[in-house]
Amino acid sequence: MIASTRGGLDLLRSNWKQVSAILFLGFSSGLPLLLIFSTLSLWLREAGVERGAVTYFSWAALGYSFKFVWAPLVDKLPIPALTKLLGQRRSWLLLAQFSVITAIILMASSDPATQSGLSVMAFAAVLLGFSSASQDIVIDAYRIEAVEKDVQALMASTYVAGYRIGMLVAGAVALYIAAGLGTTKEVYIYSAWKWTYLSMAAFMGIGVLTTLLVREPVARGESSYFHHVSDYLRFVLLFIIFVGTFIGSFLLLSDLVVGLKAALAGAEGQHKALAGFAGETLRLAVSLGAALGAAWLVVVIGVARREMVRDTYIAPVADFFHRYGKAALLILLLVGFYRVSDIVLGVISNVFYQDMGFSKQQIATVTKVFGIWMTILGGFLGGFLTLKFGVMRMLMLGAVLTVVTNLLFILLAQAPGNLPLLYVVIGADNLTAGLASAAFIAYLSSLTSLSFTAIQYAIFSSLMTLFPKLLGGYSGQIVDAIGYQQFFLGASLIGVPVFLLVWLANRHTEVEQANE
Numbered sequence: 200m201i202a203s204t205r206g207g208l209d210l211l212r213s214n215w216k217q218v219s220a221i222l223f224l225g226f227s228s229g230l231p232l233l234l235i236f237s238t239l240s241l242w243l244r245e246a247g248v249e250r251g252a253v254t255y256f257s258w259a260a261l262g263y264s265f266k267f268v269w270a271p272l273v274d275k276l277p278i279p280a281l282t283k284l285l286g287q288r289r290s291w292l293l294l295a296q297f298s299v300i301t302a303i304i305l306m307a308s309s310d311p312a313t314q315s316g317l318s319v320m321a322f323a324a325v326l327l328g329f330s331s332a333s334q335d336i337v338i339d340a341y342r343i344e345a346v347e348k349d350v351q352a353l354m355a356s357t358y359v360a361g362y363r364i365g366m367l368v369a370g371a372v373a374l375y376i377a378a379g380l381g382t383t384k385e386v387y388i389y390s391a392w393k394w395t396y397l398s399m400a401a402f403m404g405i406g407v408l409t410t411l412l413v414r415e416p417v418a419r420g421e422s423s424y425f426h427h428v429s430d431y432l433r434f435v436l437l438f439i440i441f442v443g444t445f446i447g448s449f450l451l452l453s454d455l456v457v458g459l460k461a462a463l464a465g466a467e468g469q470h471k472a473l474a475g476f477a478g479e480t481l482r483l484a485v486s487l488g489a490a491l492g493a494a495w496l497v498v499v500i501g502v503a504r505r506e507m508v509r510d511t512y513i514a515p516v517a518d519f520f521h522r523y524g525k526a527a528l529l530i531l532l533l534v535g536f537y538r539v540s541d542i543v544l545g546v547i548s549n550v551f552y553q554d555m556g557f558s559k560q561q562i563a564t565v566t567k568v569f570g571i572w573m574t575i576l577g578g579f580l581g582g583f584l585t586l587k588f589g590v591m592r593m594l595m596l597g598a599v600l601t602v603v604t605n606l607l608f609i610l611l612a613q614a615p616g617n618l619p620l621l622y623v624v625i626g627a628d629n630l631t632a633g634l635a636s637a638a639f640i641a642y643l644s645s646l647t648s649l650s651f652t653a654i655q656y657a658i659f660s661s662l663m664t665l666f667p668k669l670l671g672g673y674s675g676q677i678v679d680a681i682g683y684q685q686f687f688l689g690a691s692l693i694g695v696p697v698f699l700l701v702w703l704a705n706r707h708t709e710v711e712q713a714n715e
Contacts, residue, residue, distance in 0.1 A: 217345040218357050220413045224292075224338045225361025226368075227406025231299055231331035233369040234306070234399055235324050237549035241374070241559065243320075244550060245387045246312040264665035266332040270657035271511040272438060273336045276431055286415030288341050293410050295334035300403045302327035307396035310389045334406075339660065340653040343644050344416035352590070355640035356582025359633055363574040368402055371567030378559045430507060437494060437503040445490035452482045515651035515658070522648070526707040530646065533700040535662045537594070537639055540601055540694030541632060542667035544608065544687065547674040551608075551683060556616040565621050570629040577633025582641070584634070590642045591705040597635025598697040604628045605691040612683040639663075 233239075273291050277283075281290040305323035310316035342354050373395050380391030497503050520527045552562045585593045607624045614620050643663075647655040678686050 216414075217350075218354060220409060221338075221342050221345070221354050221358050222361040223405055223409040224341065224413075225358040226365040227296060227361075227403060227409065228331070228335055228338050228358075229362035229365025230369050230399065230402060230406075231303070231327055231334075233366050233373070234303060234396065235328055235331075236546065238369055238373045239306075239324065240547075240549050241553065241562075242377075242392045243311050244553065245382060245384055245392075246310070246389075247387070248311055248317065263328060263332045263335070264661045264668055266336055267654065267657040267661045268441065269333070269438060270336050270654045272435065273333060274340070274653035275511060276434070285410075288337055288344075289410055289413065289415055292334060292337040292341070293407065295330055295337060296403060296406050296410060298330035299327060299334060300400045300407075302330050303396055303400040303403070307393045307400070310393075312387065312389065335660070336653055336657050339656045341413075341416055343647055343652050343656065344649065351644045352582045352585045352637070352641040355585075355644060356578045356637040358640065359578035359581075359637050360575045363571045363578065363633065367567055367571035369399055371563040371571070373399060374559045374563035374567065378563075383559075384553065430504065433503050434507055434511075437497050437508070440497050440502075441490045441494045444493040445486050448486035448489040449482060452485060511654070515648075515654040518648050518651055519646070519655060523646075523708065526704065529700065529704045529707055531662060533697070533704045534643065534659050535666055536697055536700060537598065538635075538663055539667040539670070539697070540605055540690055541635075542664060543670050543674060543693070544605055544690040546668075547678060547686075550675070551612075551678075552621075554683075555611065557618075557621065561618065561621075565618070566625050569622065570625045573626050573629040574633035574636075577630040577635075578637045579633075580630075581634035581637030585638050585641050590638055590645065591701065593634070593638035594642055595698065595701045595705075597631065597638050598694065598701055600631040601635055601697075602691050602694040604631045605687060605694065608687040609684050612687060 274287075277287065278290045278294060281293070284290070285293065302323050306320060306327065309319040309323060311320045338358075342358060343351070346354055376395045376398055377391050380388065380394060382388040382391035498505055498508050523530060548566070549562060552566060553559075557565075581593060581597070604624075604627045607627060611617070611620055611624050643656060643659045646659060674686070677689075681689075
């Protein structure tokens with residue numbers, strides 16, 4: 200352990216500029232997340248929005264799960280004037296950060312207590328999810344390209360630390376500001392939340408300043424298909440057609456979900472929630488299929504060049520399957536399900552704490568301040584242990600501890616208002632989350648090829664959150680139907696199959712590498 204610590208310090212000394220930069224960029228990346236999830240859920244609840252509708256807002260972050268669609272644009276498309284001045288990574292990072300700031304300001308300008316305000320809030324939340332996901336695409340690519348592979352575990356743990364500090368500000372600091380300005384569950388004050396969110400927009404200035412100060416990573420070879428303006432425009436048109444078809448199909452299929460709910464109007468609550476989840480999943484799959492079909496047609500008729508599509512979308516996927524062979528499918532299953540237990544539980548966590556009788560100040564102090572520091576500790580612990588024991592062993596440890604610590608929430612549900620128990624549960628849960636996240640980020644980084652950094656990591660991180668966020672959107676309805684204790688038991692048990700996936704992925708990856 201001493202040798203591992205010394206090695207980590209040597210890596211830190213030789214890469215301190217990149218490590219420092221990723222700390223602040225991690226902050227910029229972590230700040231928007233809770234402004235869509237838990238902090239927003241408390242605002243909506245105080246504004247009188249029903250619990251089931253509150254958890255639907257978690258779908259605003261589905262942009263994180265589909266960012267692989269526009270990641271190639273971020274990876275290849277130059278921004279006029281700005282790219283020449285700052286470089287490909289920094290120019291897109293700056294654009295994404297200003298988009299995040301705009302979305303937060305728009306949310307601050309919307310009162311969800313009114314129907315029109317709630318509609319604007321929904322649009323602004325989606326914009327924030329899209330903008331924040333775009334920022335993450337660039338930061339992930341920068342983190343991987345800025346240092347060698349042996350520094351990735353250290354970069355991952357530092358990124359987790361910055362990310363969690365950003366969450367601390369968006370969680371605890373935001374709740375302190377809102378409470379200090381007088382808004383409560385009993386007395387809702389819109390202006391208090393307005394100024395809270397405006398202050399969060401101001402904190403994004405840290406990320407903007409970091410972007411202006413960091414150096415662009417070493418440029419990689421660019422595809423020859425991206426040298427002409429017409430190529431860029433045709434590629435953007437392909438993206439617009441894909442997105443437009445997806446949105447149109449998604450809206451047209453809304454009657455599918457409505458019909459399922461109507462058919463089960465007399466069913467029990469949990470059956471309604473499961474039917475709604477099945478309907479939304481089918482709606483999403485059909486819409487995605489229609490969008491892919493439209494994109495294929497655009498390529499066939501020559502609107503977009505086949506070479507560009509192959510170079511941008513097909514080549515990164517083919518490279519991954521070529522490198523990992525039969526183990527590729529196991530790896531993708533592991534990526535898609537590793538965080539399912541953690542994310543599903545996290546969607547409704549702040550509403551749970553409030554329902555258990557904890558005040559906003561207590562929630563902020565315990566779950567945000569204390570919890571975030573425990574996560575940071577877990578992140579650095581995970582980073583150093585990964586250097587010593589290897590990433591797969593730490594992935595398994597993180598998966599096991601996630602299931603165990605999530606079961607502790609059952610005890611909390613049985614003891615409403617028990618503040619010491621809240622500290623114990625949050626401490627264990629966040630320490631585990633930090634450890635598992637650091638190992639998982641290092642694992643995802645190791646899977647990517649430097650030739651396709653942005654698109655491959657975007658695919659992995661999108662897959663990581665897609666199913667959990669779809670399921671998490673119905674967590675409010677599920678809790679209404681079966682109660683918190685049964686919900687936490689179910690959220691823990693769905694993490695058990697991950698143990699097998701980690702073991703199989705490790706075993707088959709070693710076999711494939713041995714056969715190369």
